[in-house]
Amino acid sequence: MPDINKARDTGTGTLYLVATPIGNLEDITLRAVRILGEVDLIAAEDTRQTIKLLNHFDIKKPLVSYYEHNKMTKGNILIEKLLNGENIALVSDAGTPGISDPGEDLVKLCIKNNICVTMCPGPVASIAGLVISGLPTGRFVFEGFLPMNKKSRKQHLDSLKRETRTILFHEAPHKLPYTLKDLLDTFGDRSIALARELTKKHEEILRGHISEFIELYEQIPPKGEYVIILDGAKEDESARMPDETSENPCLSMSLKEHVDFLISTGIPKKDAIKETALQRGLKRRDVYNEYEQN
Numbered sequence: 352m353p354d355i356n357k358a359r360d361t362g363t364g365t366l367y368l369v370a371t372p373i374g375n376l377e378d379i380t381l382r383a384v385r386i387l388g389e390v391d392l393i394a395a396e397d398t399r400q401t402i403k404l405l406n407h408f409d410i411k412k413p414l415v416s417y418y419e420h421n422k423m424t425k426g427n428i429l430i431e432k433l434l435n436g437e438n439i440a441l442v443s444d445a446g447t448p449g450i451s452d453p454g455e456d457l458v459k460l461c462i463k464n465n466i467c468v469t470m471c472p473g474p475v476a477s478i479a480g481l482v483i484s485g486l487p488t489g490r491f492v493f494e495g496f497l498p499m500n501k502k503s504r505k506q507h508l509d510s511l512k513r514e515t516r517t518i519l520f521h522e523a524p525h526k527l528p529y530t531l532k533d534l535l536d537t538f539g540d541r542s543i544a545l546a547r548e549l550t551k552k553h554e555e556i557l558r559g560h561i562s563e564f565i566e567l568y569e570q571i572p573p574k575g576e577y578v579i580i581l582d583g584a585k586e587d588e589s590a591r592m593p594d595e596t597s598e599n600p601c602l603s604m605s606l607k608e609h610v611d612f613l614i615s616t617g618i619p620k621k622d623a624i625k626e627t628a629l630q631r632g633l634k635r636r637d638v639y640n641e642y643e644q645n
């Protein structure tokens with residue numbers, strides 16, 4: 352039998368995943384305000400943040416914290432309460448619970464315990480950034496935060512090299528310059544959009560190539576919250592890109608030999624330079640300069 356979400360008639364409570372604004376408080380939905388005012392308890396990723404929201408809308412409800420480092424113990428307590436018939440709203444720091452926060456774990460626990468889970472939809476930072484990026488929105492992948500560990504980060508990025516869909520990442524401002532360098536090393540100088548401080552006073556959408564932003568942030572350090580929207584590999588690029596599992600013989604050539612080899616396959620010099628940059632994870636301009644100097 353398929354799993355049908357209809358615990359409403361079983362006497363247990365319901366878990367409501369309630370999306371909250373990512374900046375502008377006017378983005379809360381009427382339903383979210385109603386549900387937050389009706390539930391028995393609100394579980395919040397960051398109670399300091401949520402209390403501001405509740406005060407703004409004059410909602411007075413018991414608030415408990417539920418976040419990455421207490422999710423095991425708190426999760427079981429919340430399940431007990433739900434089994435006893437209490438209705439609980441789960442809210443994240445901002446945006447939609449379950450996206451880059453431990454909401455997913457609580458949902459799984461509810462499903463395991465036959466507890467009804469429902470959603471009160473609203474803002475999602477990555478989607479808000481995507482739709483104003485100007486990059487293709489028809490097909491995209493959400494990658495959240497990249498792993499911090501150097502090796503797994505590289506493996507993860509390498510696994511995305513042939514991805515043709517638009518790729519969305521979260522990033523903290525102080526790590527953005529390093530991440531941009533890693534993106535350039537992996538994908539070459541692709542088109543990218545940086546959606547900053549969405550829905551807030553200093554909202555900005557910056558569009559360009561990865562190397563331009565590396566240069567920009569060498570002068571002015573990034574500030575605020577960012578979503579990274581990266582163009583996918585072009586279909587032809589993806590097809591020509593060497594499989595990660597097989598060695599690319601061009602990589603053992605000098606840079607000049609690499610470009611000349613690609614030209615000898617019949618592609619124009621401009622494209623050979625672009626392709627070399629992509630395959631070697633270099634800036635197009637650097638490949639051009641070095642090729643022309645030799």
Ligand code: SAM
Nearest residue numbers: 446447450451475476521522548549576577578
């Ligand atoms: N649950 C949230 C959602 O649905 O969008 C995502 C939470 S995640 C822990 C936090 C990340 O979301 C930030 O590091 C940033 O990448 C992104 N973010 C949140 N608010 C944002 C905003 N107003 N503008 C740009 N990015 C934002």
